[in-house]
Every structure is written in C-alpha cells, then in structure tokens.
Amino acid sequence: MNYNWDWGVFFKSTGVGSETYLDWFITGLGWTIAIAIVAWIVALMLGSVLGVMRTVPNRLVSGIATCYVELFRNVPLLVQLFIWYFLVPDLLPQNLQDWYKQDLNPTTSAYLSVVVCLGLFTAARVCEQVRTGIQALPRGQESAARAMGFKLPQIYWNVLLPQAYRIVIPPLTSEFLNVFKNSSVASLIGLMELLAQTKQTAEFSANLFEAFTLATLIYFTLNMSLMLLMRMVEKKVAVPGLISVGGK
Amino acid sequence: MDLDFSGVVQAVPGMWNGMVMTLQLTVLGVVGGIILGTLLALMRLSHSKLLSNIAGAYVNYFRSIPLLLVITWFYLAVPFVLRWITGEDTPIGAFTSCIVAFMMFEAAYFCEIVRAGVQSIPKGQMGAAKALGMSYGQMMRLIILPQAFRKMTPLLLQQSIILFQDTSLVYTVGLVDFLNATRASGDIIGRANEFLIIAGLVYFTISFAASRLVKRLQKRFAV
Numbered sequence: 001m002n003y004n005w006d007w008g009v010f011f012k013s014t015g016v017g018s019e020t021y022l023d024w025f026i027t028g029l030g031w032t033i034a035i036a037i038v039a040w041i042v043a044l045m046l047g048s049v050l051g052v053m054r055t056v057p058n059r060l061v062s063g064i065a066t067c068y069v070e071l072f073r074n075v076p077l078l079v080q081l082f083i084w085y086f087l088v089p090d091l092l093p094q095n096l097q098d099w100y101k102q103d104l105n106p107t108t109s110a111y112l113s114v115v116v117c118l119g120l121f122t123a124a125r126v127c128e129q130v131r132t133g134i135q136a137l138p139r140g141q142e143s144a145a146r147a148m149g150f151k152l153p154q155i156y157w158n159v160l161l162p163q164a165y166r167i168v169i170p171p172l173t174s175e176f177l178n179v180f181k182n183s184s185v186a187s188l189i190g191l192m193e194l195l196a197q198t199k200q201t202a203e204f205s206a207n208l209f210e211a212f213t214l215a216t217l218i219y220f221t222l223n224m225s226l227m228l229l230m231r232m233v234e235k236k237v238a239v240p241g242l243i244s245v246g247g248k
Numbered sequence: 249m250d251l252d253f254s255g256v257v258q259a260v261p262g263m264w265n266g267m268v269m270t271l272q273l274t275v276l277g278v279v280g281g282i283i284l285g286t287l288l289a290l291m292r293l294s295h296s297k298l299l300s301n302i303a304g305a306y307v308n309y310f311r312s313i314p315l316l317l318v319i320t321w322f323y324l325a326v327p328f329v330l331r332w333i334t335g336e337d338t339p340i341g342a343f344t345s346c347i348v349a350f351m352m353f354e355a356a357y358f359c360e361i362v363r364a365g366v367q368s369i370p371k372g373q374m375g376a377a378k379a380l381g382m383s384y385g386q387m388m389r390l391i392i393l394p395q396a397f398r399k400m401t402p403l404l405l406q407q408s409i410i411l412f413q414d415t416s417l418v419y420t421v422g423l424v425d426f427l428n429a430t431r432a433s434g435d436i437i438g439r440a441n442e443f444l445i446i447a448g449l450v451y452f453t454i455s456f457a458a459s460r461l462v463k464r465l466q467k468r469f470a471v
Contacts, residue, residue: 074455076413223312
C-alpha cells in the first residue's frame, strides 16, 4: 500500500452530487463558525451574569454560581455533550420530546445540543474571568459609586463591569478561541463541521495527509486572525494607566 | 423517564477496566508531556534564536488546533509515517497513537507552564549559580528547575486534571476508556441514560476532589 500524494485533491469531485472536496471544507467551516459564534454569545451572557453573581455580597446567590462553575468545570465536555444530546431530550415533556426527536431534522437537533452544551460549558469559564476582572478592581471604585448614591445594579452596570471586561480581554480571547476548537466535538454526534468533513474527505479520497493539513491550516488561520482581531480590540479599549493592558 | 440503576453493580468490573485505561492514558500523557514540555521550555528560553523559534512554532501550532483533530490525525497517520521510517508494516494500536497524541499535544501546554515557572525565578539565582562556576546544565538541573517545579506544581496538576477529562475524547478512535466502557455497559441492558449519569458523577467526583486537593497543596507548596 503506497501513498499517492495529490494536493489537487481538493478540486476533485467527491462523487456526491457535483461537490468538490473544497466545498465540503467550506460547509464544514461554516458549521464550525455557526456553532462557535452562537455558543460564545450564550457563554458570554450567562458567564457575565454568573460572574456578577459570584461577587455580590449574598451567600446564597454567590453559592449558586459557585456550584454551577464547579459542576460544569469538572465533567468532561464529551460527557456533557452526550448528556445534552441523548439524555436531556428524554427529560422533556412529551410534546417537546416528539418535536425534538421527530420533527427536527437530525442536523438541527445535533446543532441545538452542541450550542447549548458548549455555551453552558464555556459560561463557567467566562464566569471565572469576569469574577477575576471585577475583583481586580480597586475597592475604592465600588465605595465611590456607593457614596455617590448608586444602587447595586448601577454599580455593576456603570462602574465595575465596563472596567472589568476591558481588563480580562486577553483571557476571554483565549476562551473565545477555545470555543472554536471545542466545537470539533460536534463531529462525534454526527454534525458535519470542519473535523467531520476532514475525516470524510480522508476516507473518500484516501488523501488523508492533504485533508488533515488543510484542516490544520484552516484552524491555524482562524485562530491567528481572531487573535489579531482581539488584540486590536484590546488596544482600542485599554484602560489608561494600567500596565497589564494593551502592552504599552 | 424512569431511572433504574440496578444494573450498575454488575457492570462495575467492566467500568473499572475502563477507568484503568483512562488513568493509564492520563499518567502516560502527563509524564511524557512534562518531559517533552520541559525540553521545549528550555529551548524557548535558550539564547539560540533558532531553537527558541522552533519551540515557539511547536507551541503555537498545537495550541491552535483541537485535541480531537490531533487524536484523529495521529490515529490515521502514524501507521503511514512508521512505514516510511522503518520500511515495513508496524501495527500499532489506537492506544499507542493516543498516547503519542496526548504527549505531543499536552507538551505545548506544559511548555508554557514551565516557561512561566522558570521566568518567575529571580535573576540573582542564575547569577549566583554562574558565580559558583556551574555549567548551564548544572545550573538548570540543580538550581533553577527544582525551584521552578515547586512553584508550578499546582498548575501542572491542574493541567493534568484537564487531561484526565480530555482522555474521554479517545471515544473517536474506539478505545475503551471509562466513558466508553460505561456507555457500552449501559447500551447492552438498554439503560444508556442511567450509565451516562454514572459516568458524569464519577468524572465529577474525581476531578472535583483532585482540584480541591491541588488548592490545598498550593498553599503548602508556596516557596
């Protein structure tokens, strides 16, 4: 069994319809981005709420957020995915269950499960970053806001969060990139995102090195461009006078 | 949905075998990853531009691709690569290819931890070692690395806990680790949901206990 190198393989027809292998990669990349962006929005919103909850002076509220973080950080992502995909639909009321299992097409139900799973999984990590950001602020900020008669929601919304977000952009960036990488687990429940398309190309064309090289390049480029983008954002919104932010 | 956990007791031996596999993967991945990662960190910190660029590229490369892609790729590609090197068919199983994948992938992450650890040692330590006439090797081995490792033990352990969870990804190559063994036991008796819950609980208990332990160590290990 010899290996036949063929870098032109991506422009060849897959034999399925009139698609080339490159079309498969583009579709896959589309799914990867669609999963990651929506999951990130979920994670950012829920994570921010949880991060605030962890810092408020109320034992019960911060306890709930702590439990959430511990639960979602200590169960492997794949187990969480299986729970959302196989177990949770069984817990739904009968009519929702029928809708999820019969009316939705398999791709949509897999997509929903992955987005919910990744969103909630990443929210636990976002929560920790937001909390770190809030706690890194000098206590005087909160006291000053209080002295000016701000209410607790106003203190968070107008004083603490705008600064906290700007401090934690670097760690948030790496969580953002993680969402893209973690979205590859979707291939294990049959969603044809980038990794699944790569595997399929490798099997159909027998050019596995070319397929995986292209996939690696795509992930690498995606990663690098998002990182550069976030670095620009970071510089734009840097809090003046702090060493840690923006490099200069 | 009715839950019935009565089948779990019978399945314990199978699940235990899976757990042994998971632990093997974790331990080998961590040990190999730390060794390779330390070498990479030394390369990254060396004065040679070439060495530090190679190590930098390695770390960047592995940190920008998903672990699942590395596992899949190695599983498919390692047999080919071995044939090119040795010229003959060397059958290696999913286990070996997964171990190699974990070691190489984790090395990138361990490298960054070790690098930060070494950089956190005061410069005077290096100067003092040089003043005593130590060679570079002696200085690293006897002075810098022991202190650095003490500082980074909590981080290394934290990363190991992450790897412990990530070993479940070997599902993709059909290796029977704890998750796979548990799922298989559940499927046989038609109780997949119950066994999934058990798997989640076991992973949670181990990871949670381990990270609590690490937090305690962190206080005790402070230099």
